[in-house]
Amino acid sequence: MAPISIPTTARLPSSLRVDPSNPAVFKILNRLSRASLLTLALDWLDERNLALAAPYLRPPSSSEYDDEEDEDEYADDFNPPLRSLDALQELYTSLQSRKGSKREVIDRIIEGDWRHGLTLYQLAMADIQYLYDHPTSQKWAAYRIMPLKPVSTNDEEEEQQPPEIDQESLVIPRFHPSTFLKNLQAQVPPDVKAHYNFDRHRTLPLSILRIFILDSPYNTSLGLQSGSSSSKGTRTARKSTTTFDTSRTVYIAFPDASPYIYISKPQLLSGSAPTTGTGSSTTAAAKVTGINTTAGEAKSLQHLLLVGIPAALSRPRQRFCLKPTNLATRNLNELLDRRGGANTRQGAAGGGWSIYADEMREKGKGKKGNRETPLDTVLPSPPLSEEENEAEGAGKGNGKGEGNKRAEPPLSLSAKREERERKRRRLVAKARFADTGLVGDGKGVERVDIIIEDEFPSSPSNQHSSSTQPSSSTSSSSSSSSSRDRDRDTERDTPGDRGSSSSSTAEKQKQEEWRPTVKLTFHGSHVFAGIRQLVEAGIIDGEKMPGWMTGEEGVTVGKVREGRIRGNKGSGL
Amino acid sequence: MSSPTPSPLDIEIESLKSKITTLKSNLRIQTSTILSSPSTTSLLSNPPSSSQLKPKGITPTILKSLRHYASLQKAHNQQSLYRTCATITTFRVQDPDPNAVDGGAVLGLRIEVFARGRFARPYYVLMNRPFAAGSRKENGKGTGNGGKENGKEKSRGKKGKYANWLRVHRHTIPPCVPLSGLAARYLPAPPARPDEQGREQDLVKFARRLRRELVRYHHRLATITDLRKAILAEAESETNKIQNVTPADAEAKQITIEWEDGQTGRLVMGDDGEIVQVVALNGSGGQGGGSGRDREVVRELVGQAKRVEDVVRRLRSGTKG
Incomplete structure (x- = not known):
């Protein structure tokens, strides 16, 4: 029997071992590649991690003669334990x-060297390794940390009105990992146990906090439902591992020197957990526990x-x-670019505006460093440099077909016009996107949802000045040609029927009031x-394209009115 | 390119290419120098009529383009001068978005920051006038944009009054500068109801305050760099050397200090570089045992210093003595 366990509010200790036969362990390890697994095992054996990831070693024999006996003990062991760390x-x-x-490696880890269990710390390391191997495995949402108005000392008043966002505050929030963790622990309800692990991202300026949440009140091994004791290899009969199955992992990323944080969507450790109706999850009770498996409850965990x-x-x-942004x-890179720390300036100057933010703009052209210094008296576009710029522009754009065309010496008149058109389109694209939105820049978003709430164009004869409607139809036509453009973007126009069905009769009289809900998903x-x-290919008219299509607003969810994204307005304020 | 060892020809091409780049940039510098020299200006404005003095090969078209470039150069020189001396300059931008408010007119604010002996890349704040809605519609000059601007209910009641009120549209201010707070203070939106009395906008105050914050930030960063340099220059023989200093927060107001024996400390800087507080903790390596404040180390580091620069000076003098 396990000793008496008292429910506490403490966190799960990193040294807590999970029984290796637990399917969750296998699941976590199995996600990794062989190379990653081996690196991970070596990391565990590293001096710094050893305290929390001690392997199972053969107990030191009292004398040389005991060797024979030991051999017997592990004789039928497929993965016999080694004697020393160095050997391992x-x-x-x-x-x-x-x-x-x-x-083979997984077996070696589970049945051999860590047969007495993997600590939560090791599992966290494995999970984070997976995150490095698959940087796009998590979907991150950026939140801005906003200062609140100082509340009055009167407690009753404080309860009555929720604190307001202090628009005029000049305070930049500061973040200290260990203090934060201590305070966060105090916020977690006592019937939920969590394991926290901080990690520094290897390449990006980020600190990642992995929160592993169990819905067990115990912070001993009882919570993990595995009875493995520290004495060698003896295991008590395992109970069901349901608790572990419903565990969840959430990552929180703290970019350096930034008032933003990124929270990943909570992930269930095991996909096999039963799903219940979402209706029940919206209750307050579910909000508090928030550990079950439905989508709604995942949201409440996020809440x-x-x-x-x-x-x-x-x-x-x-x-x-926290305010959602x-x-x-x-893509963490994109997030860092848009909602990043001190050195990223693109946050509120995306798309074509990024020329103001791009530090490296001139460096790429072989000119020396910062051309924006006022001490530089050379004209931004000095004389005698036109032909060079032209050559650069032609060589730079999209590729291979271009080169072939230029190789052909005689160009017919139509081909010349074609060529001019293409050049023009490229210039337009450059004006609208500047140096953003390039295929290889690694800063892509994979989904953009836009709801258009503009007025319906009153009549076809009336030349409507809004370009939102034309452009949305252009974009729908682009889906047919997307395959040609080696472009994987697909676009769906889903005319919302909420507004149209109810007001279709009234629309006749009050045409200007009718605003169909058009939802675009890129x-x-x-x-x-x-x-x-698509702009460069001439499918979208680059000049009439609304600004939100260039990504300059820096949002992936937005409502468009009067051709502009509402609320956000891209100012980053 | 693909071969591991580039052939001599490739190396030569590479070196020639770099030479071309250098020569081209030299040419550019020479061009701008010649164009901006007073003698060139006077020559271009009234070219000598006598045939001997007339430079060869100057046709009217060339003269015209030269004049054009000279005027461009003059404007650029003036702009550079303003940018260098005034450090806050404005310019106008056309918003490429066809649906942009106010016909896409955008006012740009360029803020130069001079720190560590050079001009940093300027910071930009781009502002538009979204509150001009009502007046534009009434004027009836809706050339593609005016007609759609009725969405702004806010300023409908008081047409025109807020026509010139600005709002930050885009900016390149780093997040460690509280731009939103400053904008809310100095560039408030018009009141939601027309009868309400709101505050006036003050662009000048906004720009000055913003520049102040930016310059402070850069100077704090520069101070930390100085501190780091001073530490690197410290004598090796020094017992318990400081190993590293790093800014610990977004605004570079807090500095983490790491000593050689594993002690860590925090130095809190005020807005303008004055020392607010210094704490050193007995780390695991310290002899004090347990964790507690180590006032002696702090005294050794800070002494009588009131500002972080004083600490830098102390460290530097320590190396000399």
């Missing part, structure tokens, strides 16, 4: 150079975090709240690069 490190290093299956995180960031007399993507590996390609 050597083993994994040799596995690295050798070819073999992933399964829990959204409540808990600002509280954890706040300090006495300095309170913050309508940007959700799988979907692809790099949406705005796709739109740029």
